[in-house]
Amino acid sequence: MYTSEGNIIQLIRNCLLGVLSSEDRHKLDVWLEEERENQLLFEKIKKELSLGSEVAVFNKLNDEEAWLQFKELRKRKSKLRIIRRMLWYAAVIMPLTLGVLWFWDVNFHEERESASGMESVIQPGVSKATLVAANGEVYELRKEVHQEEIKMGNGLVVKREEGNLIYDSTMIVEERTMINTLKIPRGGEFKITLSDGTRVYLNSATDLRYPMVFDQKERKVYLSGEAYFEVSKDESRPFYVVADDVVIRVYGTEFNVNTHLERGVQAVLLSGKVGICDKRHGDEIIMKPGELACGNRKDGEITLRKVDVRQYVAWKDGYFAFENETLEQIMSTLSLWYNVDVFFQAESVKKMIFTGYMKRYSEIDEILRAITDVVGVQFSINDRTIVVSK
The missing domain is CATH 3.55.50.30 (Phage tail protein beta-alpha-beta fold)
Structure with a gap:
């Protein structure tokens, strides 16, 4: 990057990461002394960023592309607006932690403009779900409930905590075939802990069908929508996720599955090893951590490629x-x-x-x-x- 502003963004990033050379430190000091606004910008970035040991949002970001966007923006914005957007792009091209704040309005909210008269009361989603029990009973689940027990047939008890549903592995054998369905509406999210200890994070517009207690041979659930799985390890009982025509076989791992995409089911593996296949073909493909599997809804073909998986699971955090x-x-x-x-x-x-x-x-x-x-x-x-x- 050859422009002075672009170099400054690079210097700020290196400084906050602790990899700034003495020569670059001098360059940054000169820039800080030029204007008071420069100092305010730098102090604000230092204050708001968390560069600890948490997981980074991204390690690979396109500095040049971000800078080209910033230059184009610079041609048509006032200086105050430029400083605000510079703060944004500094955030975009840094490998930040998932605790980083969204910089859109940092200390500049008094200058915020309405884009095309855009004013709304549209709020983000919240923890909510509908539980449909095997016996047909329906339970509306909301985040506001801190702790509660739901009784289902023959004295079975399901624990309900804030934004989470927890099943107990000690439920009686006779009820193992009972299938429950957890429905997450648009504008909702929810978590569930299955009877084997597997945790599932459910995104908006998602349905999960599962037995109240898994049998002794396998663990199988049915998914429509998007979910992040943290599967409890059990080598004697493989864990299956059936999503449309795709079947994912797991023994203990973390992965994300999404059926919302028009082209087909998408799975991303974070850790462990899973097998994935389309029921129309039956040939299982082994996924490794850091791989994305895309199923073709039309012909059932599954393709693999390496990706930065954090892009696909950031919603969970x-x-x-x-x-x-x-x-x-x-x-x-x-x-x-x-x-x-x-x-x-x-x-x-x-x-x-x-x-x-x-x-x-x-x-x-x-x-x-x-x-x-x-x-x-x-x-x-x-x-x-x-x-x-x-």
Whole structure:
């Protein structure tokens, strides 16, 4: 990066990571002394960033691309707006921890502008679900409940805690075939601990079917939507996730499965080893950590490729992670979490690309303003419908 502003962003990043040379330290000091705003910017970044030992959002980020976006922005924004966006891009190109804050409005909220008159009361999703028991009884689950027990037939008890449902492995054998269904609506999320100790994080618009107690030979659940699994190790009983026509076999690992995509089921493996196959073919493919498996909904073909898996699981920790994604993909994700409908006024808008990492619990207005600043599209909100235009 040859421009002075670009070099400054690089210097700030290296300084906060503790890898700044003495020569670069001098360059940074000179820049800090030039203007008071420079010092305020630097102090704000240092204050808000957490660069501890937590898991980074991303290690591989495109500095040049972020800088080109910033330069384009610089041509049409006031100096105060430039400083604010510089703060954003400094955040984008740094390998930050998942505890990092969304920088869109840091100390500049008094200057915030309304993008196309965009004002709404659309709030992010919350912990909520509907439990449909095998006997047909329905239970509405909400985060507000701190602890409660749900009794199901023959004295069976399921523990219900804040945003979590917990099944007990000591349930009587006669009830092992009872299948429950946990339904997560749009604008919701929930967690469940299955009878074997496996923990499942369920995203919006997701259904999970599972037995109250697994049998002695295998553990099998059925998924529609998106979920992150932390499977308890049990070599004598493989764990199966059936998602549409795809079957994933697990012995103890962590992975994410998503059936929302139009092209087919997508699975990302974080640790351990799993086998994945399409029921129409039956040939199992072994996945390794750091791999993404994509199933083709039409012909059943499964392909593997290496990815940075954190992009695909950031939602579990409360973040959106959009890496060179189209607006169509991004708005589809947002529509599920914020429970809104999206309308594009032009097909070309759907193909525009955006990269950004932000808090999942922010109001939707903040996220839309960020996209507007970077790619130049306009959003208007009418009740729970978002219209996207050039």
